[in-house]
Amino acid sequence: MDHVASSDPVYLRVVADIRRQILDGSLPPDAPIPSRAQLTRKYGVGETAARHALRVLAAEGLIVGRVGSGHYVRAKPVLLPLHRWRFHDHHVPFGADLHAQGIRTTWDRRSEPVEATPDIAQRLRIEESAPVTRTRYVFRGDGKPVQLTVSYEPAGFGDPAPDEAPRALIGRMSAHGAKITEVVEEVYTRVPEPAESDVLALPAGTHVLHVERTHWAGDRPVETSDIVIPGDRFRLVYAHPLHP
Amino acid sequence: MDHVASSDPVYLRVVADIRRQILDGSLPPDAPIPSRAQLTRKYGVGETAARHALRVLAAEGLIVGRVGSGHYVRAKPVLLPLHRWRFHDHHVPFGADLHAQGIRTTWDRRSEPVEATPDIAQRLRIEESAPVTRTRYVFRGDGKPVQLTVSYEPAGFGDPAPDEAPRALIGRMSAHGAKITEVVEEVYTRVPEPAESDVLALPAGTHVLHVERTHWAGDRPVETSDIVIPGDRFRLVYAHPLHP
DNA sequence: TCCGTAAAGTTGGAGCTCCAAATAGACGCC
DNA sequence: GGCGTCTATTTGGAGCTCCAACTTTACGGA
Incomplete structure (x- = not known):
């Protein structure tokens, strides 16, 4: 449902992929999200894109960031676009x-x-x-x-x-x-x-x-x-x- | 109402200042917001902070960005926290x-x-x-x-x-x-x-x-x-x- | 076994740079 | 006056780097 064309910003590719995993349950509540460094390797993007992707997901309420620890799928996540x-x-x-x-x-x-x-x-x-x-x-x-x-x-x-x-x-x-x-x-x-x-x-x-x-x-x-x-x-x- | 201590992130200082101006009417609808370059000079911050401030205000719905033109106070702005x-x-x-x-x-x-x-x-x-x-x-x-x-x-x-x-x-x-x-x-x-x-x-x-x-x-x-x-x-x- | 410390990893703030696409204004030409 | 072009400016994407604060883990000593 979330069509992200290859011409779209790369950070949106990351957002869409993680969002999909959260929505379909493959990333269950409290599951850790790959860190910035891991995301850059996994998706072959720069740190800027990885950070922005995490920021967008956090703003959507799907994940929460804990300083020093990492990002996690929100326990009771709640996205109502x-x-x-x-x-x-x-x-x-x-x-x-x-x-x-x-x-x-x-x-x-x-x-x-x-x-x-x-x-x-x-x-x-x-x-x-x-x-x-x-x-x-x-x-x-x-x-x-x-x-x-x-x-x-x-x-x-x-x-x-x-x-x-x-x-x-x-x-x-x-x-x-x-x-x-x-x-x-x-x-x-x-x-x-x-x-x-x-x-x-x-x-x-x-x-x-x-x-x-x-x-x-x-x-x-x-x-x-x-x-x-x-x-x-x-x-x-x-x-x-x-x-x- | 928006207390932003000097120890807070600098981008929040920028956000708070512009938000205040929009809310009290000194920046009326459709008024232009200073550009990235101008913000860096005006507030003495880096481009990163200036950009993030604009992004936050845009996400709040108070301003809109037009590529090639600038950011403007949303005509019918509508923030309902x-x-x-x-x-x-x-x-x-x-x-x-x-x-x-x-x-x-x-x-x-x-x-x-x-x-x-x-x-x-x-x-x-x-x-x-x-x-x-x-x-x-x-x-x-x-x-x-x-x-x-x-x-x-x-x-x-x-x-x-x-x-x-x-x-x-x-x-x-x-x-x-x-x-x-x-x-x-x-x-x-x-x-x-x-x-x-x-x-x-x-x-x-x-x-x-x-x-x-x-x-x-x-x-x-x-x-x-x-x-x-x-x-x-x-x-x-x-x-x-x-x-x- | 327990405890304290040190090392490694992670977030979030902040800085800088480069570039494509779009806009707006200046300028010259008809 | 009207029209097209060219240039400066601006946004938004993307890259890189450094650092403070914090968490987790691993390690070593008692």
Whole structure:
């Protein structure tokens, strides 16, 4: 996914290679990164390029440097490249489009404990009838429901630690100029399995919220994407690429 | 606010000085930043330090570099140092504390057009009885209202541009272990005047949402802070400091 | 076995240099 | 005035070097 042409700066070659290893898990948390001197030999670059590569990776939050010791893969690494993400306008998907048409958006959320259906149980990898929490988000345009989002998560799984990190729901969605004519539905399941780190550029082992179904305005499927809920499993860091 | 001791790295001295000038407005948007060569002379540092300073400021989003031309203050600069901010957990202020006590949080928001009272009119710097939009946020713990937040903004002022930037409401609040016994109230006013850039580290001219009153659990005042609504007036960039 | 010291390695700060690509301004020509 | 060219300046990539502060490891003595 990270195409780095041979004409690109050499430091980016180093960055891309190390980043890939961290993202796919071949460099696990706390693993040591080659030192400056080793990088110059391994990639045949100068010290300047090696240093800059390490600096970029550190700024991205993927590695940490310890003076006198070395660089290591961040224990709970956290790269959320903001430029790949879109906040929902007013927390309403496609909010920008609604606003463009002079439609005022509101939403609310309601959680309730339910028992896992076979379908949900399988997705969440829990037993049938186990207690789960269902949260229904209703997004409205001018008071009329525009989108219904249902999120399931295992009961207890979502109970945050005392000083838990923020859990703002952030989504990436492509905004089309779709008309708002029907109630749409998405089913999110909070699957405790490794993120497709390639898509999200998240470290291996990160937990994601997966969009299972998405319908929009007349059952026209919308681009499906992963959604991250920053939770107690990882801290949220909005990284600024810092290149060049 | 940015104390840079003489023992600190020299590039930080340069960064702090330029940053200050941008934040207090003495370097207005699009103003040119001294070139590498000029910085070395002006601050008596080497080229390495000058370059690194510019790189840090660029990574912070305060300046942009144009090859062959120079560095300039970003036209709509936007530094939001995430580490100074706390997302509301589940968008609910003090949500982390509520969760710690096993309390489940929900909230909803409702907007309605009203006429400006003298009080509000003065704060918003509009005429009395002018049309304003009142938004009432109700934050609930286990279904019971925990906090009522009322936000006023001039009608039209908040009407977003067609491709408006996200408007997620982000707040910084100190989380106390306060008990949830009473409905509390905050009055936010979207004041179209320069931010106290020193507090928020936002460039001069940025518009902020100012917290006018805050009560919490038995009329005990909570730390008052500024709140930013990313809107069409500026783009939101989550910057990662990038030092060192 | 335990402890203290010495040596080697690593980060981060800082300096210098060279160069390609891009820009902006000066200059001359029509 | 308008147009094209040429030159000085600037960024960004890349190289090299030196050093202080710190960590890790290896070694030797008690």
